[in-house]
Amino acid sequence: MTQKSIPSFWRILHRFAPYLQKQSLLLITAVFALFAEVVLRLLEPWPLKFVFDYILIDAPDKNISILNRFDPVTLLTLSAFGLIAITALRAIASYWSTVSLALASSRILTEIREQLYRHLQCLSLSYHTKARSGDLLVRISTDTTRLQEIVLTAVMPLIVSIMTLLGMIGIMIWIDRDLTLLALITLPFFWFAATRLSERIQQASRQQRQREGAVAATLAESIGAIKLVQALSLQDAFANVFSQANHRSLKESVKTQRLSASLERTVDVVIAIGTAIVLWYGARLALRDHLTPGDVLVFLTYLKQAFKPIQNFAKYTGRLSKAVASGERVLDILDETPEVDDSPFAIVAPPFQGYVRFDCVSFAYQAGNPLLKAIELDVKPGQQVALVGTSGSGKSTLLSLLLRLYDPTEGRVMIDGRDIRDYTLKSLRTQISVVMQDSLLFAATVWENIGYGVPDATHAQIEAAVRLANAHEFVEALPQGYDTILGERGSTLSGGQRQRLAIARAAIRQAPILILDEPTTGLDKHNEKAVITALESVAKNRTTFLITHDLTLAAHADLILYLENGQILEQGTHSQLIQLNKKYTSLYQMQSPADRENKKQEISR
Missing domain, CATH: 3.40.50.300 (P-loop containing nucleotide triphosphate hydrolases)
Incomplete structure (x- = not known):
């Protein structure tokens, strides 16, 4: 993990600190077990030293006088049992640290995934129209799983590796300072390799996550529209797009694995060089009686184990770089703020009467390109309003403002005389029922x-x-x-x-307010009649907004709005608009007279 990724690493840990606090008991247990494991790991080579210096050879410096009282067989037995006891205790400590970390990380991962899902549900419609669903699925499923590595399964073992390394270096200095300094001469080479390669690993990991998101997005789009894909014989076209995205993802994955392998193998070479130096110089010191053979054995054992944390550091550095890339993708979503949200002073809406007013409402998806322009509209409780007009005239957008899927750029949408932004979203939307075309x-x-x-x-x-x-x-x-x-x-x-x-x-x-968005489009006559009958039953005594291209259906509304280019050009009852003999009349006359007569008969039955 490079210096560039450290701010991202701390940002992720800081963001998820509350989840860590909830699992404090498990984490304390894990940390205690990890400390015990470190101490026991430091003790492991000492029974071997006693066997070498007090049994196998006559070391000139037997500085632990109490051991001189034991005969060789007793000392050998004690050393063997000591080695077993230390290893067994270390295994128990490792077990508890592993279980505690696994349980804590699983709980934390579950909470993070739930928060991410809930946050996605709360993000505004404008965000979801731009985002690709497949990529969001990857972030919820795969990226959150990789966060488990950055939160616990890489961070905590990395801390243990550092603690073990520091402890071993301290004991090695106590045994022989010059030999220790000679062994550590290889550390700058390791640091250079880790810093250089880790930055490239993180960049490649970030690219890989983006490629995987693109693969999932292509898959989600094709599966979601499988009927259309098969109907238009688009299987090969989508397969080619998927194949290209899949191969790009594979390329980035191979690059990441190659860099990670390079880092680990570089560390292997550095370890071999350090071990060779210590073996050569330590053996010379033993031949000169500056060290006992047992000291050299302990030193080499420590050196091997000291380099193991360095190897782990290289391994976990690569994993952390990948996890940081995933964590950034998760935080990118969590840092998104909903464009439509409850104000700090929002109240729970009282039961609505159904009086709706659009007060000089304008709206634009993009600044300078208004879709709705100065809409003025008053709808009385229980009134049925039909919205008609050309496609793209803003009918659905107008009613999206009533649901607060978007907020007006200018003006106010009011229910029962109060701006709907004064109400909580939940209390507003629970009093509005919606039936969509699809x-x-x-x-x-x-x-x-x-x-x-x-x-x-x-x-x-x-x-x-x-x-x-x-x-x-x-x-x-x-x-x-x-x-x-x-x-x-x-x-x-x-x-x-x-x-x-x-x-x-x-x-x-x-609900006192009902929105119907093209509810009969695409239905045959039998189903259309059944749906219309059902709609009439549901719409009774409710303020109803109907978006439709079927003017025969619209003709029965109490108020008809003709929209074009984001403006209400005509409004009134069917007979009033026919008498105006303008746009609505032209649109009405374009429909087949036979169709209109059949619809009238079906509706009247």
Whole structure:
């Protein structure tokens, strides 16, 4: 990990410090066990020293007088049992440190992933329209997993390696200072290699994560639109795009692995050089009786173990560089602030009466390019309003402002005489029901799909909403009735059936305001009639906004708005707009007279 990545490393640790604090008991246990492991690791070579200096050879300097009282066999036995005891205790300490760290890291990872998911759910619609869903999936699943390395599984072992290294260097200096300084002469070479290669590893890791995000995004797009892909024979085109993204990801992955391997092998060479120097000089000191053979053995053992933390440092440096790259990608999302959020003074909305006002509302996705311009509109409680006009005229955007999916650039959207920004988002949106053109159903039972609208709804309430939506008959005919698990996005149902279940989900909320966005588009006559009947039942006594291209359906509204280029050019009842003989009349006359007559008869039945 380079100096450039250290600020990112501390930024990540600081951001997730609260999660570490929650697991303080486990972490304290782990740290205590790690300290014990370090101490026991430092003691491991000493039984071998006693065997060499007090049993195998007659060392000239036997400076531990108490050991001279034991006969060789007893001392050998004690050394053997001592070695077993030290190793066993170290194994126990290692076990508790591993288990504690694993449990703490898993809990922390779970919380981080949940926070990331919740934060993504709260980000404004403008963010999600720009982000690629596949890349977001990679950040939630893979990048958060790699954070486990940066939080615990690399950081804590790295700390142990540093502590072990410092402890061993201290004892080595105590044994022989000159030999220690000679051994450490290789450290600058290691530091140079680690610093140089780690920076390249982090850059390659960041590129690799981006490539993997692109692969996942391409996969999500093609799978999400598999029906269209197969219908238009686009399999090869998408396969080529996926293949290119996949190979770019592979290239970056190979580069990262190659750099990591280079770093570890460089450290191996440095270790070999240091060991050779110590072996040559230490043996000469032993021949001159400046050190005992046991001292040389302990020194070489320590040196080997001291370099092991250095090897681990090289390994963990590469892992940390990869984890830092992943952590930055997670923090990039968490640092995103929702453009639409509760104000500090937001209150819980009281039950709405349904009086809606757009007060000189303008809106632009990009500055200087307004999509809605000075919209003035008053809608009375229980009134049904139809929005018609050319595609791209701002109809859906206008109602998105009512839901606070966006906030106006200028002006105010008001409900019951108060700016909706004064209310909390949850209390606002729970009083507005929505039925979209492409109704989204989930891979769950019918009970659950309808109950998502009101989590505490009873089965009786859900069935009543389904009956109101004219859907009870076909639901009962499903293989397991209301317990039938629907396919993802409701793929096992027809368009009309999906739409009626969506209407039931809107109906169970019993919200005073209802938004219908092209609810009958793409339906055959039979399903369209059933949906219209269901909509009429649900819309009773509710302030209803209907976006539609079907002017026969719009003609029954209390108020019709004709929008063009982000402005309301005409408004009034159907008869009033026909008398004006302007844009609405022209659009109405373009529809087939036969279609209009059939629609009128179907609606009147």
